[in-house]
Amino acid sequence: MSVVNQNTQTSSPFELQPLVEFTRTINSSFDIDFILNNVLYTLMGKLRFTRGLILLRENGTTYRVAKAKGIHDIREQEHLEISPEPEMQISIHSHDYQQFPWLTRLQNSGLTHILDLTVRGKLIGIVCLGKRIGEQQFSPSEEIFFRSLVNISATAIEKTSILEELKEANRNLDSRIQELNTLFEMSKEFGAVIEREQLIKVLVFSLLGHLGTNRYLIAVKENDRCEVIASRLPVKEVKQTVLHDLLRCIKPVIVTDSPDTFEPDTYRCLDDYAISVIVPMTIQGVTRGVMLLGKRMTGAPYSEKDLEFLSSLGNLAMISMENIRLFEETLEKQRLEEELKIAHQIQQGLLPKSIPAIPRYQLAAKTIASRQVGGDYFDIVQLDDHRYLLVIADVSGKGTPAALLMANLQATIRALAPLDITIADATGRVNDLIYDNTSADNFITFFWGILNTEDNTLKYVNAGHNHPFYCKADGTVRRLDKGGMILGVVRSMITYEHEIIHLDPGDTVVMFTDGVSEAMNAENEEYSEERIENVMLHNECESAGSLLDDIFASVQEFADPDNQSDDITALVLKAVS
Amino acid sequence: MSDFSIKVRNENPVHVLELKGYLDAHTAPKLEETFQDLINKGHHKIVVNCNDLSYISSAGLGVFMAFVEDVREQKGDIKFSNMSQKVYNVFDLLGFPLLYEIFKQEGEAIEKFNSVQSE
Numbered sequence: 171m172s173v174v175n176q177n178t179q180t181s182s183p184f185e186l187q188p189l190v191e192f193t194r195t196i197n198s199s200f201d202i203d204f205i206l207n208n209v210l211y212t213l214m215g216k217l218r219f220t221r222g223l224i225l226l227r228e229n230g231t232t233y234r235v236a237k238a239k240g241i242h243d244i245r246e247q248e249h250l251e252i253s254p255e256p257e258m259q260i261s262i263h264s265h266d267y268q269q270f271p272w273l274t275r276l277q278n279s280g281l282t283h284i285l286d287l288t289v290r291g292k293l294i295g296i297v298c299l300g301k302r303i304g305e306q307q308f309s310p311s312e313e314i315f316f317r318s319l320v321n322i323s324a325t326a327i328e329k330t331s332i333l334e335e336l337k338e339a340n341r342n343l344d345s346r347i348q349e350l351n352t353l354f355e356m357s358k359e360f361g362a363v364i365e366r367e368q369l370i371k372v373l374v375f376s377l378l379g380h381l382g383t384n385r386y387l388i389a390v391k392e393n394d395r396c397e398v399i400a401s402r403l404p405v406k407e408v409k410q411t412v413l414h415d416l417l418r419c420i421k422p423v424i425v426t427d428s429p430d431t432f433e434p435d436t437y438r439c440l441d442d443y444a445i446s447v448i449v450p451m452t453i454q455g456v457t458r459g460v461m462l463l464g465k466r467m468t469g470a471p472y473s474e475k476d477l478e479f480l481s482s483l484g485n486l487a488m489i490s491m492e493n494i495r496l497f498e499e500t501l502e503k504q505r506l507e508e509e510l511k512i513a514h515q516i517q518q519g520l521l522p523k524s525i526p527a528i529p530r531y532q533l534a535a536k537t538i539a540s541r542q543v544g545g546d547y548f549d550i551v552q553l554d555d556h557r558y559l560l561v562i563a564d565v566s567g568k569g570t571p572a573a574l575l576m577a578n579l580q581a582t583i584r585a586l587a588p589l590d591i592t593i594a595d596a597t598g599r600v601n602d603l604i605y606d607n608t609s610a611d612n613f614i615t616f617f618w619g620i621l622n623t624e625d626n627t628l629k630y631v632n633a634g635h636n637h638p639f640y641c642k643a644d645g646t647v648r649r650l651d652k653g654g655m656i657l658g659v660v661r662s663m664i665t666y667e668h669e670i671i672h673l674d675p676g677d678t679v680v681m682f683t684d685g686v687s688e689a690m691n692a693e694n695e696e697y698s699e700e701r702i703e704n705v706m707l708h709n710e711c712e713s714a715g716s717l718l719d720d721i722f723a724s725v726q727e728f729a730d731p732d733n734q735s736d737d738i739t740a741l742v743l744k745a746v747s
Numbered sequence: 748m749s750d751f752s753i754k755v756r757n758e759n760p761v762h763v764l765e766l767k768g769y770l771d772a773h774t775a776p777k778l779e780e781t782f783q784d785l786i787n788k789g790h791h792k793i794v795v796n797c798n799d800l801s802y803i804s805s806a807g808l809g810v811f812m813a814f815v816e817d818v819r820e821q822k823g824d825i826k827f828s829n830m831s832q833k834v835y836n837v838f839d840l841l842g843f844p845l846l847y848e849i850f851k852q853e854g855e856a857i858e859k860f861n862s863v864q865s866e
Contacts, residue, residue, distance in 0.1 A: 344836070352804060372776075379808030383812070384813060
């Protein structure tokens with residue numbers, strides 16, 4: 171402003187009027203284009219120039235041609251290197267061209283007058299004019315006008331560039347906010363969804379919307395395989411080797427910037443699919459999945475900021491998917507536990523509540539259910555005043571299916587027991603019923619016998635069950651192995667065999683399931699039938715109960731309780747005098 | 748939460764989607780369904796009227812990205828109209844004005860489809 175004041179003292183007021191008007195006009199606008207146009211047109215009109223140029227400093231010594239009028243060999247937006255910078259003389263001819271080679275270019279374009287745009291001692295640009303009509307030399311008042319106008323312009327230009335910077339900063343801030351909004355929305359949404367499909371869908375939409383692309387592939391590690399969980403690519407399937415290679419990536423990669431991160435074959439594929447970025451999805455620094463994105467539809471490159479955003483989104487999604495997996499696992503476990511509880515209840519309900527007292531005989535039975543609930547079953551049914559039916563069986567499978575088959579077996583036994591048929595025929599019928607009512611992979615090892623307390627006999631059939639021990643009072647041992655096929659595998663073709671044994675006082679029959687003989691110790695050795703026999707022979711006891719207790723004590727001493735995978739069941743019958 | 752609804756109006760040969768409420772990750776699948784339905788029926792000229800759209804998130808914009816190629820391959824397009832400043836700002840931040848035509852009024856968008864068709 172001080173320049174303007176001096177001006178009023180030395181020149182006519184008609185030159186002050188346009189300056190005031192100019193100041194008002196350019197200060198009323200933030201539009202850089204409008205301001206630059208006004209500067210050049212006012213200077214060219216007032217000072218009779220036919221060419222005008224404004225250079226604005228971009229950074230360092232690089233200047234951009236912001237406005238060019240009447241000049242054909244320097245284009246707007248072109249960049250010029252201005253170095254070194256001179257103390258500006260208005261006449262371009264006053265400068266030493268040797269010292270300032272860049273001036274030649276301006277002079278060649280017919281520019282003859284230059285002046286610096288300076289704000290607070292900082293050079294922000296250069297105004298150049300040329301091809302003056304008439305008198306080439308400025309009069310003193312013209313020179314003051316030129317200097318004043320350029321001075322005022324510099325402030326106005328600086329003002330708009332600050333505004334532009336502010337706008338730019340605001341826009342950057344807005345995009346950060348948009349990123350945070352997206353991340354926030356995703357974490358909220360991921361937290362609420364419990365289905366993986368839904369989560370993947372939401373993730374894909376956010377990726378596409380936020381980055382403006384529509385080519386993508388998301389793959390996650392499932393054990394040893396890489397599973398593609400979402401994709402839109404011009405190919406049907408991506409090779410496992412390529413996916414594995416991509417999953418080695420530990421931080422986001424812009425494909426063209428990192429030619430050595432992956433195998434050549436991987437690069438060929440990425441090129442074919444037009445993939446631009448690879449973003450690993452990690453949990454605690456371990457890559458568990460990977461997102462591939464194609465180029466953006468706007469053509470804009472992926473920035474460092476975009477990669478950061480993608481990383482956060484990818485990790486968030488991966489953690490959420492992991493949570494869903496763990497949640498489903500827990501649900502499944504709970505469901506299994508619940509099912510086992512039911513199976514256990516069914517099994518317990520099927521076992522006899524009490525063991526009937528049999529004159530001149532001792533009978534003891536015990537079962538220990540495994541955690542998974544196996545299919546051991548035993549039963550004692552009094553048929554009449556001197557006949558008792560003893561049953562021991564092992565149903566295939568575990569849990570509820572085994573318990574249901576066991577219930578089926580019990581119903582069949584109880585229905586057949588009162589009928590007047592031989593135990594061999596009854597076995598055939600049980601087999602056929604089980605065969606008809608179950609699938610082929612269900613079967614039952616089964617031993618049953620009728621104890622007759624009048625003639626002291628046991629008439630039995632063994633359908634594929636572990637051979638019970640028959641131990642005479644004198645210590646001789648044999649096995650009860652007469653019978654036939656296990657139940658439920660094939661229809662009965664031939665009658666089951668049976669055998670009748672005599673029980674004298676002191677004779678013992680020990681029935682057991684494979685849970686006893688195959689009980690495992692920590693070294694994965696089986697308890698074995700020999701050990702049962704040893705306990706039996708060395709038992710000094712008088713009662714069936716104490717022998718049963720000895721067998722169970724011996725098994726429990728041998729076996730590793732953490733290793734019990736099957737039910738353990740045994741029945742001891744002893745004839746006493 | 749899911750305060751979002753879509754009304755589809757037939758302005759033969761253009762279909763207008765009137766979006767209302769909040770279009771975000773939660774409601775995006777609803778829009779996806781509508782688009783899928785239109786495309787399945789062979790409708791590829793779509794104007795999205797945003798007059799009553801109060802909010803749009805990146806996930807909402809993602810739905811348009813997912814379908815734009817399909818409709819353009821069928822010589823159709825997705826055009827937008829009646830956008831509030833707030834909604835436009837999100838479009839602008841993510842560079843969408845470069846990818847889609849946005850009109851002040853629905854009529855102009857429909858007109859654009861019709862004029863291109865008659866050429």
